[in-house]
Amino acid sequence: MNVLIIGGGNMGMVMAKSLLDSDIFDKIYICEKNKEKWLSRKKIFFSVDLNKKIVDDSSVIIIAVKPQDVSVLSGSLKSLIDPRKLLISIAAGISMKKLKTLLNHQKIVRVMPNTPALIKSGISGWIANKNVTDHEKKIVKKILSCLGKEIEFKKEDDINSVTALSGSGPAYFFYILESFIKISKDLGIKENIAKTLAIETMIGAAQLAKFSKDDLLTLRKNVTSKGGTTEKAIEVFEKKKMNKVFEEGIRKAYEKAKEISGS
Numbered sequence: 001m002n003v004l005i006i007g008g009g010n011m012g013m014v015m016a017k018s019l020l021d022s023d024i025f026d027k028i029y030i031c032e033k034n035k036e037k038w039l040s041r042k043k044i045f046f047s048v049d050l051n052k053k054i055v056d057d058s059s060v061i062i063i064a065v066k067p068q069d070v071s072v073l074s075g076s077l078k079s080l081i082d083p084r085k086l087l088i089s090i091a092a093g094i095s096m097k098k099l100k101t102l103l104n105h106q107k108i109v110r111v112m113p114n115t116p117a118l119i120k121s122g123i124s125g126w127i128a129n130k131n132v133t134d135h136e137k138k139i140v141k142k143i144l145s146c147l148g149k150e151i152e153f154k155k156e157d158d159i160n161s162v163t164a165l166s167g168s169g170p171a172y173f174f175y176i177l178e179s180f181i182k183i184s185k186d187l188g189i190k191e192n193i194a195k196t197l198a199i200e201t202m203i204g205a206a207q208l209a210k211f212s213k214d215d216l217l218t219l220r221k222n223v224t225s226k227g228g229t230t231e232k233a234i235e236v237f238e239k240k241k242m243n244k245v246f247e248e249g250i251r252k253a254y255e256k257a258k259e260i261s262g263s
Helices: 010-020 052-056 067-077 096-103 115-119 134-145 157-167 169-186 191-211 216-223 229-239 242-261
Strands: 002-006 027-031 044-047 060-063 086-089 108-112 122-128 148-152
Touching: 002 010, 010 027, 010 115, 060 067, 060 134, 067 096, 086 096, 086 134, 096 108, 108 134, 108 157, 115 122, 122 134, 122 157, 134 148, 157 169, 157 242, 169 191, 169 242, 191 216, 229 242
Parallel strands: 002 027, 002 060, 027 044, 060 086, 086 108, 122 148
Antiparallel strands: 108 122
């Protein structure tokens, strides 16, 4: 079984390298015009153009181009692809309805991955239309498991929520880390040490939240001693209504995702 990845950007190449380490596919075709992105690996075959040979030879087609390039791509792909083949799209904001209209395709899976997939620590939310079989869903799970964790959803609007939460989420955490590092430097800590302290604290807290039997509120209270330093910081956060700021930001991201997808 072979796979064709259309688009050799960051996520497309990550998927190719991750799939190379698995035994899911015999050949991995990548359609990418920029030859500077090509890499010499066994089982990986590059093409500058989308052609019938590589499309016919692939059981799974993955669209990994930028959302604004999907309409142009569909003009070439529509005449080449068998509508019964499994089509997976990681183009953010492109709904299954739009893909079906553009390509007149039957079997469509829409995926929202995130950038930690670059180190196989991502989380992907996905949804398949009714024509995708249980066997094909198992293939999707195997593919996405190469990037980290995966969760299947039943409502497409949930993918808009996933986009706002985990799709955009890494940027929120990077934003927080930037703030942590800046204030640490202002308090006299060297930047490299501040960066290590901030990142390791975030990783440790996330791991504790993941594996502890306690809920998040209990974990927070365990650190917040009465009259202590943590309590002072939390008082400021609550006074500034930080939770409302995050809620508003994520809701705006969700609304934008809905607008882009046309749902």
